Amino acid sequence: MVQAFGNRKSSALAGMVLAAGLSMTSHAQVADAVSTGAPAAVAAQGAHDFRGAGNPHVLPWRDPATASSPAPFARASSRTLTYYGGPVIANVNVVKVNYGAGTYQPYVSGTGAGTMSAFYGAVVGSPYFSWLNTDYHTSTQTIGYGSFAGDKSITPSAANNGSTITDAQIQAEIQRQIGLGVLPAATANTYYAMYFPKGKKIQQGTSYSCQSGGFCAYHGTIKNGSSYIFYGVHPDNSTGSGCDAGCGTSTPFNNWTSVASHELIEAVTDPAVGVATTYASPLGWYNKTYGEIGDICNAQQGTVTVGGVAYTVQKEWSNSKQACITNF
Ligand SMILES: [Zn+2]
Numbered sequence: 001m002v003q004a005f006g007n008r009k010s011s012a013l014a015g016m017v018l019a020a021g022l023s024m025t026s027h028a029q030v031a032d033a034v035s036t037g038a039p040a041a042v043a044a045q046g047a048h049d050f051r052g053a054g055n056p057h058v059l060p061w062r063d064p065a066t067a068s069s070p071a072p073f074a075r076a077s078s079r080t081l082t083y084y085g086g087p088v089i090a091n092v093n094v095v096k097v098n099y100g101a102g103t104y105q106p107y108v109s110g111t112g113a114g115t116m117s118a119f120y121g122a123v124v125g126s127p128y129f130s131w132l133n134t135d136y137h138t139s140t141q142t143i144g145y146g147s148f149a150g151d152k153s154i155t156p157s158a159a160n161n162g163s164t165i166t167d168a169q170i171q172a173e174i175q176r177q178i179g180l181g182v183l184p185a186a187t188a189n190t191y192y193a194m195y196f197p198k199g200k201k202i203q204q205g206t207s208y209s210c211q212s213g214g215f216c217a218y219h220g221t222i223k224n225g226s227s228y229i230f231y232g233v234h235p236d237n238s239t240g241s242g243c244d245a246g247c248g249t250s251t252p253f254n255n256w257t258s259v260a261s262h263e264l265i266e267a268v269t270d271p272a273v274g275v276a277t278t279y280a281s282p283l284g285w286y287n288k289t290y291g292e293i294g295d296i297c298n299a300q301q302g303t304v305t306v307g308g309v310a311y312t313v314q315k316e317w318s319n320s321k322q323a324c325i326t327n328f
Contacts, residue, residue, distance in 0.1 A: 057273045057292060058218035059262050061210055061246040062299070078289065079296050080319050081136070081269075085281030088138055089230065089268045092146035093189045094120045098153045099173070100161050102197025105238055107253045111151055113309070119257045120193065120264075121148035122306035127327035128261070128313055129268075134328070135319045136269050136285050136293075143268060146189070154182055167204045167233070170194060171222050174231055186224065191267050192231040193260065202235050209235035210242030217247075219263040221274030221282075228282070230271045232263040250301070254312035258301055261313035262294035269293045293317050297324035 096117055098104060111117045123129070124146030132143040154177045160169040174192055177183040183192065196202065202209040209215055216237075222229035237243035237252055237259075248255030266273075270292050272282035279288065290296045296317040303310045304326055315324035 057220070057266060057270070058204060058207070058215035059247075059259060059294070059298070061212065061214045061216050061243070077322065079287060079317060080322070081285040081287050081293060081296075081317060083136075083138060083285055084276075084279055084283035086270070086272045086276065086284040087188065087228070087282060088136060088141050088143055088284055089146075089189055089191065089271050090141050091144050091189050092124060092191050092264070092268050093149050093187065094124060094146060094191050094193055094264070095149045095184060096120060096151050096193045097174075097177075097183065097195065098151070099165070099170075099194055099196045099200070100154065100156045102199065103238075104195065104197050105236065105252060105256070107256065108195045108236075114253065116193075116195065116256065116260060117148065117151055118309075119260065119311050122309065123257075123261060123264070123304060123311060123313065124148060126304045126306045128265070128304045128316075131318070131325075131328040132265075132268065146268075149184060149190075152177075152183055163199065164201045164203050164208075165196070167202070167220060170202075170231070170233060171220070174229060175222065175224075178229075186227070186229040188227065190230065191264065191271075192229070193264070194231055194233050196234070196236050198236045198238050198241065200236060202233055204233075210237070210246065212246075216243055217259045217263050219267045219271075219274070221272045223275050228272050228275070230267050232260070232267060234260060234263070248299070248301075250312060254301075258312050258314045261311075262298070265314075265316050266292040266294045287317075300324050302326035
């Protein structure tokens, strides 16, 4: 399958290691990894530590000039995800959100066939989800199919809508829009999938979207009293954004469904990672070396067909199959 990016197997391996390096190491180390190739990321993995509460989990931007470097890879058994006691999302309810006025990619602004909305609506009830419970249920939660709540457009406050938008501003705006009733209130199943118009740069810590040392997307967590708010951040990937170059080699839409699938499935299996500070609850399913379910298989593409439509998705790690898969 696959042919989306599947003809670049070696770059897939490099990307997968880079993802792990970025998730658990400093931004400086990540920059090294991107500029010098994947082996640097492997070397950097000794310095694991969470970057403090409130740090989301990113999908790194890959320099097209160096992403083809093959990376050494460990035995499959070392990639097994461990459960650390945090929540999973049992039946994800995706709320897709466009962040303010501007020019969006047509598959982001649109709602019919061939759009991100159609993708979410399809994939949450697909074979891409149906095996997750077998591998990643917990003692208190099962993982089943999800649902799509629909599209929302918000009007962010000017303070949260500059040319560079920080993760803290996104978090503040999600909470503000919930308070205004524009966005539905968060439940334990809600996942706000945030999308941005052309020209907006996203800042997370000291790294930025769509550039070297930065990221293609991430998912994060807001601590909300005794519960959480889960969200994913997807920058614009139009021509010239940078994310058109470093976040996949298929069509822009296929690249974005793949990136979105990576964040969605990680949010389902490790939703509270953004506020985890140690290898303990609220961390969910995680691998200390390779990161989350999507990181292990970063840049390995597959397809999921729903209603006769084939969507490009990223493969995800299966503990029971010890492999990167799209479905059982
Ligand atoms: Zn990831």
